[in-house]
Amino acid sequence: MSKLETVTTDPKNPADAPVSPDREGGRSFPADGIVSKEQRAEIDAQRETMTPTRRASAPALEEILYEPIPVLDHGFVRVVDYMGDDAAIVQAARVSYGKGTRKVSGDRGLIRYLMRHRHTTPFEMCEIKFHVKLPVFVARQWIRHRTANVNEYSARYSILDREFYIPQPEQLAAQSAANRQGRGDVLEGEEAERVLALLRDDAAQCYAHYEEMLNEDAEGEPRDPARQGLARELARMNLPLNIYTQWYWKIDLHNLLHFLSLRADSHAQYEIRVYAEAMLEVARRWVPIACEAFEDYAVGSAHLSRAGVEIVRRMLAGEDVQQADSGLSKREWDELMAVLGKD
């Protein structure tokens, strides 16, 4: 199933969806395993409601509006609102360029011109709001992007669900020897089984202790009437970083593309990259022309240093340039050769 072929239940009777057996207590989850039954009912109701509007809309994005796109084992990303489309970028640019826009051929040419020349403010005219469910250690990386508006699930106010990210075996990699921020070969056999067992056992034990400290059952009643129970804001401190949280995340297109350029990149950690890749698919539906320009001029492009440009010029002139006489460090040389396809 492609990521954008989302899982749906009968919209008229979401409560009839089968319940996944891997969760005990807390909220109940239908077969898609990523949204609660309450969320599923809300999504289905939102998708049933059609609102006539004079505002710009993106038909391909409308198709998946509100629907969760599954990411990792229990996570998702879904669009809950958006403003503007490719035309909004053009409209804003024409205000600033006026007659100058006659020089570029049509909307696509103008958007590509803006992207190429890093004239970024017209891209800020489009906004998008996501609802994301993600492990806390992914949220730690994600929240470093300061240009979004964020509202997170409150674990002071509510009890976190018993949902933990357990990697697929093919993601259980060893520490990379070459890159301190990367992964090496996949763990195998007994070692892989042991790691998975530790992750599962620790998650189960920490959650059991969390519930014990809270002293609350799923209905909010005391499990042991003789005990007070620890405050939610304190009991959560014992939970592991692979527990899932949720937030609403609103950002303009310019800053979304910046986020995607860093997090959909092959150097980004797999667990955040898969979210970014799902969001890139969303962006392609929302603003296809801007996205095409982004992939041509940002994702698929390369930045050369002054020394790098000089080396390329020397090579084009027929010189056999080597790292030793390039003026570049070994690392920088390797990076340049990779860009030039000579590695």
Ligand SMILES: Cc1cc2nc3c(=O)[nH]c(=O)nc-3n(C[C@H](O)[C@H](O)[C@H](O)COP(=O)(O)OP(=O)(O)OC[C@H]3O[C@@H](n4cnc5c(N)ncnc54)[C@H](O)[C@@H]3O)c2cc1C
């Ligand atoms: C592969 C990778 C590895 C990383 N490793 C580490 C690490 O080891 N340790 C660590 O701490 N972080 C790490 N980071 C996080 C990284 O340093 C950035 O904090 C993160 O990527 C957010 O980038 P940003 O600041 O450009 O994004 P945003 O916060 O979204 O900002 C977008 C842009 O707005 C501007 N801006 C926003 N706020 C300010 C401000 N206050 N002042 C000036 N300009 C501003 C900047 O131009 C910025 O590029 C890593 C990121 C990646 C992608």
